[in-house]
Amino acid sequence: MDESTQPQHRRRPRYPGKNPRLFEHKYKELDPARHPETVAKVLASGKTPAGSHVPIMVGEVLDVLQPRPGEFSVDCTLGHGGHALAILPRIAPDGHLLGLDVDPLELPRTEQILLQAGFRPEQLTMMKSNFAGLPAAMAKLGRTGADVIIADLGVSSKQLDNPDRGFSTKADGPLDMRMNPSRGLSAAQWLEKVSPDKLARVLSENSDEPHAPRISSALSGRSFTTTAEFAAAIESALSSFPSEERELSIRRVFQAIRIEVNEEFTALDTLLRVLPQSLNPGGRVAILTFHSGEDRRVKKSFQAAHREGLYREISRRVLRAGSEERHANPRSTSAKLRWAIR
Numbered sequence: 602m603d604e605s606t607q608p609q610h611r612r613r614p615r616y617p618g619k620n621p622r623l624f625e626h627k628y629k630e631l632d633p634a635r636h637p638e639t640v641a642k643v644l645a646s647g648k649t650p651a652g653s654h655v656p657i658m659v660g661e662v663l664d665v666l667q668p669r670p671g672e673f674s675v676d677c678t679l680g681h682g683g684h685a686l687a688i689l690p691r692i693a694p695d696g697h698l699l700g701l702d703v704d705p706l707e708l709p710r711t712e713q714i715l716l717q718a719g720f721r722p723e724q725l726t727m728m729k730s731n732f733a734g735l736p737a738a739m740a741k742l743g744r745t746g747a748d749v750i751i752a753d754l755g756v757s758s759k760q761l762d763n764p765d766r767g768f769s770t771k772a773d774g775p776l777d778m779r780m781n782p783s784r785g786l787s788a789a790q791w792l793e794k795v796s797p798d799k800l801a802r803v804l805s806e807n808s809d810e811p812h813a814p815r816i817s818s819a820l821s822g823r824s825f826t827t828t829a830e831f832a833a834a835i836e837s838a839l840s841s842f843p844s845e846e847r848e849l850s851i852r853r854v855f856q857a858i859r860i861e862v863n864e865e866f867t868a869l870d871t872l873l874r875v876l877p878q879s880l881n882p883g884g885r886v887a888i889l890t891f892h893s894g895e896d897r898r899v900k901k902s903f904q905a906a907h908r909e910g911l912y913r914e915i916s917r918r919v920l921r922a923g924s925e926e927r928h929a930n931p932r933s934t935s936a937k938l939r940w941a942i943r
């Protein structure tokens with residue numbers, strides 16, 4: 602081999618101090634091609650490799666949605682394309698999938714994944730859009746109703762595990778938390794402006810945080826730049842509590858503020874309102890939720906629309922991931938699946 606074409610030998614990076622501090626140094630799983638043994642070890646231990654997204658309850662979602670050849674499907678939360686990849690072969694060769702996502706950073710990557718998987722542009726449209734605008738998004742394709750709709754709520758592991766996005770409690774990054782970083786206030790900006798009362802309300806309503814008043818009086822109106830700084834401030838506000846309790850509160854506070862800066866409940870309420878008329882007669886919708894604030898909304902909306910005759914049938918009980926999936930992908934543990942048929 603000519604020397605100029607030989608792969609260059611790269612030295613293992615030297616970290617200042619004993620342990621790597623940067624996320625990309627810490628998690629070898631981020632580069633699976635170079636560290637397959639690490640990925641295998643992480644999977645075998647029942648964890649999800651950092652930076653990868655494993656779609657949740659795919660079998661159950663397909664069972665309730667029953668996508669058929671030729672059908673028009675909408676994935677309201679395209680994410681990493683996990684559910685779309687399962688639906689597309691079932692609606693082929695003449696079906697079409699419209700994938701929506703608000704995230705302008707992940708969307709082009711997902712587009713690459715789906716096109717590389719062999720799906721043609723005639724089979725697939727990807728749009729940067731909030732699912733609250735579902736009827737308008739479908740109208741752009743000349744459609745008024747879908748046969749299959751899926752929404753897998755919240756953020757993907759890709760977003761959560763990327764410290765640059767500011768969702769992470771595990772690794773340090775700017776305190777942002779926006780799914781679309783070019784819209785609205787970052788978490789840091791929002792925290793600087795929020796009153797103690799409003800923060801307490803957000804923490805209790807969005808995450809059932811039991812220490813909401815104590816945390817909000819310690820944190821509201823303060824300036825935080827990074828996720829680690831913010832997590833440390835929550836910790837110190839709860840210094841008299843055991844460490845496991847502090848950990849849980851940190852996670853709940855991050856979740857509550859993420860829901861707020863992304864206006865997740867407003868978007869979900871709008872989607873639930875427009876869903877029945879966005880389905881063709883006989884059309885099926887499945888929604889995966891990850892905490893009680895979301896599940897309550899879906900359950901109540903499906904029940905009300907069923908009573909009004911807008912849905913022919915709805916799930917009587919919530920479906921959960923099986924024990925095998927829960928072991929293989931702990932992120933599925935909190936997932937709840939509900940469905941409705943127009």
Ligand SMILES: C[S@@+](CC[C@H](N)C(=O)[O-])C[C@H]1O[C@@H](n2cnc3c(N)ncnc32)[C@H](O)[C@@H]1O
Nearest residue numbers: 656678680681682683684702703731732753868
């Ligand atoms: C849990 S992930 C979906 C993962 C996907 N089902 C998969 O298997 O790869 C949720 C995705 O929905 C997007 N999202 C959240 N709220 C949204 C909204 N209101 N409108 C459009 N996309 C949204 C997020 O940016 C994220 O990419």
